[in-house]
Amino acid sequence: MQTKAYRIGTRGSPLALAQAAETRARLMLAHGLPEEAFEIVVLSTQGDRITNRPLSEIGGKGLFTAEIESQLLSGDLDFAVHSSKDMATRLPEGLEIMAYLPREDFRDAFVSHLAPSLAQMPIGAMVGTASLRRQALVRKLRPDLQVKIFRGLVDTRLRKLADGDADATLLAYAGLKRLGKPEVATEILDPAIFPPAPAQGAICLEARTDNSAVRALLAPINDSDTFAAVSCERAFLEVLDGSCRTPIAGYARIEADRLQFSGMILTPDGQTHHSIAGDGYRSNAVDIGHRAGEAVRDAAGPGFFEGWS
Template sequence: MKAVRIATRQSPLALWQARHVASLLSQVHPGLECTLVEMTTAGDRFLSAPLSTVGGKGLFVKEIEQSLLDGRADLAVHSLKDMTSVLPAGLLLAAVPKREDPRDAFCSPAGLSLEMLPKGARVGTSSLRRSCILRSRRPDLEIISLRGNVQTRLARTREMGLHGAVLAFAGLKRLGLETEITEVLPTSVSLPAVGQGVLAIQCRTEDSGVRGLLAALEDDTTRIAVTAERAFMARLEGGCTVPLAGHATVEGGTVLLRGLVGRPDGTKVVEGERSGPVETALAVGEALAEELLSRGAAEILRDFGRAHPVPES
């Protein structure tokens, strides 16, 4: 193949990610011409309400996936955390490059850290997961819904006089906005979203030519981690309607997965971890999900998300 068309959202971060993938492809396949097919998704258009009320994370990928199915693009670049647990028939997750830092970051115009926030501080986030984690640690905080691209959320944090906002460190780093960060939050404080920091490169299952090109971008360690994380999410049927976190690390042939399901108000959080050989990553994810379901996650999903049977004791 001499040329590929890359579907992407039009936000500054999405464009950076698509251009980054184009650059990687050009490095490993000299002479390959990469052009961007820029699109606006429903998630970009419906900014006046939280994602959980307007259709969930799939709003950021559905139209881009359709462009692949229609043949208007050859591959697509997503943030993996925006993708649903089940992909449309005919498409696959062809490659995941090496993961960027998956942690959350706190950005405070006044230079405050989370621990320094006064009682009743106003903190912005667009994520049910982050909101749940913040409220579980600091019930006194006032959580302000903050939607839009990275630059918009940072600007609104200042304009609205918020004490700070929580965003993904990876996005800030990719856009060269590290100076906005007051504190990078350890995963022990804010467990990342499933797939956070990972670029997902998607193409048609039958397109062997594109799959061959993308194979060179695959990072095995990242694939193992996201296999565990996405299996965990799939078993819980997690989207954007219930706070859910899942983060896996790979070391010495072992994958360790930590997971969390919580009530939106943070009054109940069910956490756990599982580990196993890397070749059992999918089973590790499913096993952790089953454990959390048996310890209270099923009730949370029943009350706030999709109906889910309570496992027998």
């Protein structure tokens, strides 16, 4: 029987803390435990500390998880709460994603005081975003627009936008909703036109593979639909060696026992792109994602990836 509080690792941003609090609340309800049964441990990651350079230049997604995963492996944390799209496709040996909370909206939000939609932005306007996927999609849809690196927490980016550092930005709609700010969105982008990042909108819970007590703790709050959908999307990424250096989009939808997947890869300038679709039984989610990744990679040909690093 657990005698000490479960230690939950998280980053310290308002969004990360909201996600940790949601996880704690779900566990309290599932197990009839008091709030004191859980301790939220805030850790600063390198990705949080370096905000003036693109992630693609400083190491990619692992910068948001390395410090947390080190403490999971040492036993200083029992489990960690992450935004799933920040997770590398290959986790450190001995760690695994044990559960996903029910997924929020996976679409992107366009935010601007200049125009009501991305399509209506004036020629030459500046869009700020740190995501290579979003940059490439903006350039694909509106090659007449300018794009600049725009990093920081949600409130930081909104403040930069208000200060005139850019004319528009793009944010995950799920993050705005979890922060209680859905009204900030000027337009919710159609995923068929502006597909999201794989795993966007999903919260995952990571722990040591050998920690059976935590596995039993997390099992009741795992959402099976989200687990299947995100497992498919991460499998697609894995085949393409997806990281913050690569413009890749993809999302899966679950209906009963079936899964439908849509994916896209782009060159950074957005002018060359390849789309793929796959479907099958949800029990084959990982295989569907892998097949989609292999098919789009073969269709693109080796020359397509020469600019990726």
